[in-house]
Amino acid sequence: MGWRCERRGPGILPVEGERHRPRRGFRAWRRWTSPPQPGQRGVGVGGCRALRPVQGAGRAGSFRGAPPSPRLPGGGAAVGRVLLPSLSLLLACRTPAGVPEVQLEVTLSARVPTTATVRWSGLREVDEATLSVTVSDGESWEQDITRGDATLWALPPDEEVTLVVTARSGGDSFTSEPVVVATRGPGGLLHTLEATGDTDRAFDGDLVVTTTVVSPPAAVVIDGRGRYRWWAESEGVEQLSRARLSRDGQHILAMSVNLAGNETAGIRRFSLDGSLDDHVLVNGMHHDFVELADGTLAAIVYSYKDIGHGMLMLGDRIVEVAPDGTETVIWDVWDWIDSEESDEGLIGNNWSHANALDFDEATQQYTVSLLGLRALARIDRATGELVWLMGTSQSDFAWPDGETTILERSHQFEYVDGGLLAFENGVASDRSSRAVEIAFDPDERLVEEAWSYTPDPTLYNCCLGDVERLPSGDTVVDFSTNGTIIQVDPGGTEVWRLSGEVGTAFGYMQRIAPPGGPAAPEPAAGRMLGR
Structure with missing residues (x-):
């Protein structure tokens, strides 16, 4: 058994009662299994989102989705065979010291799972922040989220919605990892x-x-x-x-x-x-x-x-x-x-x-x-x-x-x-x-x-x-x-x-x-x- 960085395409963040929180040096590892459900939270951070054991993944550069390009403290790329899980985690997900991380947290309404509350954090000072929204049915737009939170409502039901925050501070830009939430319709509550x-x-x-x-x-x-x-x-x-x-x-x-x-x-x-x-x-x-x-x-x-x-x-x-x-x-x-x-x-x-x-x-x-x-x-x-x-x-x-x-x-x-x-x-x-x-x-x-x-x-x-x-x-x-x-x-x-x-x-x-x-x-x- 080997280890590899699990991105799941655009970055679906399963929750099932767990949270994905960053740790100093490298991200916390959780085994996520499904997208966020109404009333639950999904959190995405910069770098690698989640790692899980994968059968037969013992060769170098074995990633699912787009592989990350981690850098070692000396500036060189992390390369070589994956020999130990702990070393693999460190190389794949280490964040350079002093680089701010934009964290994105999304909560779906339990009453109306086409409404989502979005919050981001990670920068003490920000000039502006933009929330990019992409829906699997083809809709997409951007909106301001500089104040740190926003409510998205009237989203298309039964679709996957990908959310990314880009914050700008002092001429630099910082982008969160995408978070994907799965909306749902009213079921049998209303007339067809x-x-x-x-x-x-x-x-x-x-x-x-x-x-x-x-x-x-x-x-x-x-x-x-x-x-x-x-x-x-x-x-x-x-x-x-x-x-x-x-x-x-x-x-x-x-x-x-x-x-x-x-x-x-x-x-x-x-x-x-x-x-x-x-x-x-x-x-x-x-x-x-x-x-x-x-x-x-x-x-x-x-x-x-x-x-x-x-x-x-x-x-x-x-x-x-x-x-x-x-x-x-x-x-x-x-x-x-x-x-x-x-x-x-x-x-x-x-x-x-x-x-x-x-x-x-x-x-x-x-x-x-x-x-x-x-x-x-x-x-x-x-x-x-x-x-x-x-x-x-x-x-x-x-x-x-x-x-x-x-x-x-x-x-x-x-x-x-x-x-x-x-x-x-x-x-x-x-x-x-x-x-x-x-x-x-x-x-x-x-x-x-x-x-x-x-x-x-x-x-x-x-x-x-x-x-x-x-x-x-x-x-x-x-x-x-x-x-x-x-x-x-x-x-x-x-x-x-x-x-x-x-x-x-x-x-x-x-x-x-x-x-x-x-x-x-x-x-x-x-x-x-x-x-």
Whole structure:
């Protein structure tokens, strides 16, 4: 039996409960047998990583992978036959005295094994440090890690991820040995997804933050190949309608829909390792929320009105919660819209049925979708005044024939150049939902249909639904309760589709950049649309 330097290709660091730590003079020897597992650590150091006995390795220069080129104290290369294990270890792994070693430590999250915490050490002073990330599926990027640690999240599941740190100090560069971690997917926790079409074109190469509404209700991040890149189950909540990446990039925020029992769920704040940090609660929060630049959270909240005979009618408010917990009511539907307005097709006492909320930082104005009134309302944040109303008999806009019902029961929407793009649920008897772009001039107050997409065969959403126009010009349409997201080109031709197994339902969408990529641009805010 001989001994040889074991590199294992790119340098997979098995852990199985052990750590690989350097010793003075030569590295510690461990017999590693598998890659790091969630909750465990793998540590790589400069020089030789691990040595193990290998049958028949008694000849000189017998190495697996790329052999090291150790130098003797006098400067000559270490050569010759391997005669004794102790001498072989010393020659193969000795580090020249006084040369700093960059040590890299990686820990996978036990809850979400596509999230890794990376730490490095070894230099007292450093000008800059860069983390290089290479994924076995072909993705790669570099990011700054000068402060000494970083959290990698939304990594591709079921892949090997190779990590290397290069630190620069005083004109010199020091590089760690690569550490390889094996990510894993959610297993059977979440619904199975299938992506068809041009997966590289999906979301213009970005990721999407959304929810699996039920079974289980979870906040998730999905890529164009239909892979779950991140997830967190929201225990104790019946359904989740919205998830967003926080402004600081350190949390995923999630909110439930408006079913009984969810009124006290609030907005849940999950760390990137999948743990629940805390929640922000205003009783009656439902459907949708936004986060402002200063960290203030604004949400749709029920507003109750006594209509006599012991009956309460549900309206809606927009309520802000500042980072210090201060609550401010920005707008209440009862103050601005005639209570005689209603959609007779809705059952129950949920009069306005607000279901989607957006905010434009430039104009400091909110827009809220009121499905119960078949309307959208634009509201000034500072004054709480109604800027304009699209829909109802009080509508500021109309079709050329004078009709003021602009959208037939819509959910999420976004402003595009010269108009509004919305998910229109339609009426149940038609069994057809669609994406529709409405062009309108705030001065002329006339609207016209500029574009629409209806799949063939048709899909009908009774609840939820979302739409986004991508920078490429493609449009992504989220047929939520059908468990289907479709991307079409400007001509309406399908280029990509994501389908979930029976029982899958997606919540609202937020597009984000993949790890290491530039931030995904915010959707158009429609600055021209205010009065």
